[in-house]
Amino acid sequence: MFSTLSNIRIAGLAVSTGSVTRDFIADGLALGLARAQLERISQTIGLKERKVAAAGITALDLCEDAARRLLDEMGIDASAIDAVIFVTQTPDHSQPNNSSLLHGRLGLSKSTTAFDLAMGCSGWVYGLQQAALLCAHGGAARVLLCAGDTLSRLTNPLDRATDPLFGDAGSATLIEKTGHAPAMHFNLEADGSGAKSICVPAGGARLPATPLTKQEIKDAEGNIHHAENLHINGSDVFNFTLREVPGSVASVLKMAGWAPAQADALILHQANRFMVSTIGKKCGFAPEKTPMDSVETFGNQSSASIPCTLIHALGVPLQEKTLKVVASGYGVGLSWGSVALELGPLVIAPLQSFPKL
Amino acid sequence: MAKSEAELWSALQADVDGLTGPGITPETRLETLPQWDSLAILLVITHFEQVHGIVLSGSQIRACKTGREILQLIPR
Numbered sequence: 001m002f003s004t005l006s007n008i009r010i011a012g013l014a015v016s017t018g019s020v021t022r023d024f025i026a027d028g029l030a031l032g033l034a035r036a037q038l039e040r041i042s043q044t045i046g047l048k049e050r051k052v053a054a055a056g057i058t059a060l061d062l063c064e065d066a067a068r069r070l071l072d073e074m075g076i077d078a079s080a081i082d083a084v085i086f087v088t089q090t091p092d093h094s095q096p097n098n099s100s101l102l103h104g105r106l107g108l109s110k111s112t113t114a115f116d117l118a119m120g121c122s123g124w125v126y127g128l129q130q131a132a133l134l135c136a137h138g139g140a141a142r143v144l145l146c147a148g149d150t151l152s153r154l155t156n157p158l159d160r161a162t163d164p165l166f167g168d169a170g171s172a173t174l175i176e177k178t179g180h181a182p183a184m185h186f187n188l189e190a191d192g193s194g195a196k197s198i199c200v201p202a203g204g205a206r207l208p209a210t211p212l213t214k215q216e217i218k219d220a221e222g223n224i225h226h227a228e229n230l231h232i233n234g235s236d237v238f239n240f241t242l243r244e245v246p247g248s249v250a251s252v253l254k255m256a257g258w259a260p261a262q263a264d265a266l267i268l269h270q271a272n273r274f275m276v277s278t279i280g281k282k283c284g285f286a287p288e289k290t291p292m293d294s295v296e297t298f299g300n301q302s303s304a305s306i307p308c309t310l311i312h313a314l315g316v317p318l319q320e321k322t323l324k325v326v327a328s329g330y331g332v333g334l335s336w337g338s339v340a341l342e343l344g345p346l347v348i349a350p351l352q353s354f355p356k357l
Numbered sequence: 358m359a360k361s362e363a364e365l366w367s368a369l370q371a372d373v374d375g376l377t378g379p380g381i382t383p384e385t386r387l388e389t390l391p392q393w394d395s396l397a398i399l400l401v402i403t404h405f406e407q408v409h410g411i412v413l414s415g416s417q418i419r420a421c422k423t424g425r426e427i428l429q430l431i432p433r
Contacts, residue, residue: 040374041396161395221394235398235415242402242412278403 001188004255005132009181010341011142011174013318014070014349015308016062017298018053018152018168019357027164031157046273046292050167050299051353052152059088060098062170062304063146064105065354070172073349078106082140084114085130087123087147087303089332090154091116102146113140120198121269121331122188123147123303125339128175129186135177145173149302151230154200156216158224162232165272167299170354171307174347184341185255187248194334197236202227241275241330246282248338249328256324256340260284263340264323265314269330270295270305303329310343311351318344365428372404373397376424383425401427 024047028038041047053062063086071078084106086099093101099114108114119126124147131143148170155163202213213227225231245268253260260266266285268276273292280290291313294305301308306327310318317323325343330336360368362383370377375390375397387393398418405413409431421427 037392040392044374044396044400233415234395235402235418238399238402239412239414242406274399278406282406 002251002255003129003133003186004183005129005136005186006183007178007181008132008135008184009176009178010343010346011176012070012074012347012349013171013173013307013311014066014073015169015171015304015311015351016065016069016354017301017308017351018051018057018062018150019353019355020052020054022050022052024048024164028160031160033160044274046296047164048296050164051169051297052166052299053150053168054355057150057354058092059090059148059150059168059170060092060101062150062168062354063098063148063172064102064170066170066172066349067102067106067144067146069349070174070347074174074347076142076174079109081108081112081142081144083112083131083134083138083143084108085117085127085143085145086114087117087119087127087145088149089118089120089302090149090151119332119335120149120302121271121300121305122329122333122335122337124171124173124306125186125327125329125337126188126335127303128173128184128339129188129337131173131175132184135175141177143175145175147171147173147303147307149304151300151302154230156225156229158216159229161221161223161234162225162230165300167301169298169301169304169308171304173307182342184339185252186337186339187251187255188337189244189248190333190335191240191244192333194236194240197233197240197334198332199231200228201231237331238275240334241271241279242282244336245279245328245330248336249283249326252326252338252340258324258340262324263326264289265325266290267306267309267313267325267327269328270309271300271331302331308351311348315348315351318346319348320345362425362428365431366424368408369401369404369424369427373400375400381424383428384423386423387421405430
């Protein structure tokens with residue numbers, strides 16, 4: 001679905017990461033895996049470090065910290081927010097939703113609407129489009145978009161194909177209606193036929209959690225997991241991103257009237273360095289315009305990875321000037337979304353962990 | 358001019374570390390290779406996309422029993 005929304009801008013960004021550093025090689029050695037194989041994977045895929053949430057910290061906590069720091073940095077009172085959108089697949093509860101809990105924690109007005117989007121790695125782009133829609137046509141002047149997950153809680157430590165990928169983070173993005181901002185161009189797409197490629201089979205209404213769903217099994221490659229763990233068919237997901245993401249990026253470039261060389265940056269969801277590098281190349285972007293360092297520091301942060309990469313790679317210039325940016329998220333659903341926008345100057349709160357170390 | 362099987366195999370080996378090593382040929386059974394794993398399958402997908410312009414699925418590659426069967430997935 002294509003949409004172009006005008007006179008809306010991103011006014012500020014903040015990301016709070018998990019506070020516990022995990023090292024791919026050290027973790028693998030502790031499980032008895034061979035150093036040579038770990039180094040092969042580390043060098044090829046780009047798995048080094050990641051930041052996971054400390055015990056008891058949830059995506060809600062991470063996003064609340066990011067939101068408070070952003071509002072403080074911008075000098076905006078919470079009463080000025082008209083809507084809160086919370087993008088997550090790891091909410092505190094099945095009911096109530098995280099946006100309502102955040103609404104209460106921030107002490108927002110009763111006239112502030114709040115709702116969740118159950119999206120993963122494509123979720124920041126989906127949430128941005130919803131926020132822009134609320135500003136363009138929904139009567140909102142300011143929308144707080146919070147996007148984050150603690151996917152490290154869903155993986156099995158003995159599943160070496162999935163567990164080492166994920167870091168935890170929460171982001172806050174403030175979207176404002178304004179009289180003079182250039183258009184944002186979106187393309188949001190989905191393919192539910194691939195839904196099982198990224199899936200937590202048990203723990204929901206279809207297959208409630210029981211002792212049986214916690215029984216671990218070993219797969220053909222020796223990875224151990226159970227039905228309440230996150231399962232990812234890596235080759236299917238890679239295949240899907242190669243098939244769909246370059247076309248999605250090309251479509252928003254066309255809507256914006258830009259060639260890849262005219263854009264300042266392509267911010268891809270940071271699944272892993274290998275995937276970002278391969279897709280960036282296929283999209284026609286030079287490697288220096290496709291940041292891919294944040295994934296080696298923070299891990300795959302689900303819906304928080306695009307805002308984290310914006311801050312990590314472009315935080316300084318974005319506070320000073322306007323950049324032509326294309327962002328694309330892709331993952332669970334399967335779903336993918338791209339946006340082309342002119343971004344900055346904007347307020348950026350420093351990237352930091354929660355709790356702060 | 359169409360490339361020979363040896364040329365195609367050599368190009369595939371250059372991109373997929375799991376298919377390299379002493380005595381590994383297109384006839385070698387993939388299941389006997391210690392590094393024939395999910396990472397190697399990602400590298401095969403990438404090789405086919407970048408060199409041959411087609412996107413293979415993981416199941417297409419997993420169904421192959423030898424390197425020769427992988428090479429047979431190249432469009433003629």
